[in-house]
Amino acid sequence: MSRKPATHRPRKRFGQNFLTDHSVIDRIADAIAASEQDHVVEIGPGQGALTETLAPLKCQLDVIELDRDLVPGLLAAFSIYPHFTLHNADALKFDFNTLGSAGAPLRVVGNLPYNISTPLIFKLLQDAPIIRDMHFMLQLEVVQRLAASPGSKHWGRLGIMAQYLCAVEHLFDVPPEAFNPPPKVQSAIVRLTPWQSSPWPECDQAQLRQVVQASFAQRRKTLRNNLKALIDSADLERLGIDPGARAETLELTQFIDIANAIHAK
Incomplete structure (x- = not known):
């Protein structure tokens, strides 16, 4: 499938900044390394830049998109894939437990709008038992908070709770010019992998x-x-x-x- 130029005008109220740099898209896909056996959940597919690399892999692919105006284009492009399902829903209110199972834990990916990234990550951390890993595009400062160490200015509630539940890896940074429209901040890719055997003492x-x-x-x-x-x-x-x-x-x-x-x- 060819990559077509953008036709949808990004909406500020949805925090839309569409990733358009193909080298960055391919680098994210390589980091995810999805296979036919995986169950991938993409949050905020937008115009399908990353979806386009995932759908042909024949993995079970659920995408969650809030903007109804993007739904027809996504369905037109990807409904030809039998394992593709689109949910026109708000990820903050979506019940991820309806998708996950012990036999096929979810692999969650997405270019998260900056205005919902922290509450959405906290929500997903509560679903860690049904999640294999998460790969997110986030504001660089949020990734720094997730991966922070004690004593740094970024060390706080987000990093502590994330690291208690997951291994956190700051994979690489993404410049503003990789998006349309370019955001005013730097972005980065982070991988969160829920612990199968936690290194931390048990705790309520x-x-x-x-x-x-x-x-x-x-x-x-x-x-x-x-x-x-x-x-x-x-x-x-x-x-x-x-x-x-x-x-x-x-x-x-x-x-x-x-x-x-x-x-x-």
Whole structure:
């Protein structure tokens, strides 16, 4: 199938920036390396730039597109493939459990609109048991937050929860000129692979989320202040954690220790 020039005018309210650089598209497809046995879910296919590389692979391919004006073009281009299904839906409200199964975990891909990327990633992290991996085009700063290390300005709630559930790989950056229209920010490709055997101690996820959210509620404040409603300074010290430290200095295992201590009470 030939790649046709864009005919749909990108809509700002949908956060549409269509990927048009064929070398970047091919590089993303190579990173995904989908096969006939895979069940791929593409979020926000747009005009089908990446879909065009996935559909001929004969994998089971579900695409989720919110913009109704893009649906006719996608159906015209890809409904010839028997394993292709289009869902005209909002990915933030879509139930991914209706697609996944233990025998065929989902491989989720997409060029995510910047305005929904963080809430959508948090939503998908909750579905990690039915997901094999995720490959996303995101704003570079979001990828830096996902892949951050303790002590960096990017270390926070998104990276901690993502790394607790997944291996995070910042694969490569994508310049604005690869899109139409060019966004005002740099983009990057990230791979998230849910742990089959977690390297982290067991922890109640809801408790961990509460601890992390409270710890970073006011980044400039100390743990003593941010966590005073959840745990006192003496208990933090018993865990070997300085109550006067800021959240960005803590390792993931220390957040897990705090969450487990609170949960034990």
